[in-house]
Amino acid sequence: MIPICETFTSLQGEVQGLGRHAFFIRTFGCNLAKKCPIDCDTPYSWKEGINGVKPWQFQSPASLKKQMIESGSNTCIITGGEPMLHQEELTDVIEGMKLGAKIHLEFFIETNGTIDPISTLCTDRAVFFNVSPKMDDFDPRRFPLNRSVFKHVVDPRSSKNLDNLLDLLHGYNESLRRRVFVMPLSRNRSEYHEGSELLAAWCIKHGLNFGPRLHLSLWDGEKGR
Numbered sequence: 001m002i003p004i005c006e007t008f009t010s011l012q013g014e015v016q017g018l019g020r021h022a023f024f025i026r027t028f029g030c031n032l033a034k035k036c037p038i039d040c041d042t043p044y045s046w047k048e049g050i051n052g053v054k055p056w057q058f059q060s061p062a063s064l065k066k067q068m069i070e071s072g073s074n075t076c077i078i079t080g081g082e083p084m085l086h087q088e089e090l091t092d093v094i095e096g097m098k099l100g101a102k103i104h105l106e107f108f109i110e111t112n113g114t115i116d117p118i119s120t121l122c123t124d125r126a127v128f129f130n131v132s133p134k135m136d137d138f139d140p141r142r143f144p145l146n147r148s149v150f151k152h153v154v155d156p157r158s159s160k161n162l163d164n165l166l167d168l169l170h171g172y173n174e175s176l177r178r179r180v181f182v183m184p185l186s187r188n189r190s191e192y193h194e195g196s197e198l199l200a201a202w203c204i205k206h207g208l209n210f211g212p213r214l215h216l217s218l219w220d221g222e223k224g225r
């Protein structure tokens, strides 16, 4: 059983799987939570509710499989919170969904990069990692590089922010740099569009990939989309 905050069907909004019709699973709980250095855009995925009302419920792999089938999707986005807190249980979910599936299924795990993936997830060629590093000691080499990308969110108006990222990427070899996508810090559609123009020009200048945020552009950061 896994603590689940919400499930929904939508389009994948970022990096690997961008634009794909997908079933989303948002697990509850985050190992960074209040220690996270960025302003979290999904605090409901780790903050306990008020007056004893739980913002999550345990769901079984069988229940999640049923919802995935009903969604009609072959793509499952597993996000949080921090879903890597529940790796053993997620392995059961993934194996259960694949069992008897009539189409090839793919799973994209969205993680903050602080928890090493277990070998069953690392070696499963249907599992991809969209890593959004939050801590300075992050090491991308802990993830299977051919199935992982690294999303770095920066404020395109902050030269300190941009310079820090260039410093970090200085230590990356060329193939690792190709796995990096830079995204504009933004909470809503107007911030996203304004920041995108600035950041896109900066990415082109420095030979870096730009990371779109489709859900902000389409739905202005609305919950559950």
Ligand code: SF4
Pocket: 030, 031, 032, 033, 034, 036, 037, 038, 039, 040, 041, 042, 043, 045, 046, 080, 081, 082, 112, 134
């Ligand atoms: S790691 Fe992600 S879910 Fe956790 S607090 Fe930070 S932004 Fe929010």
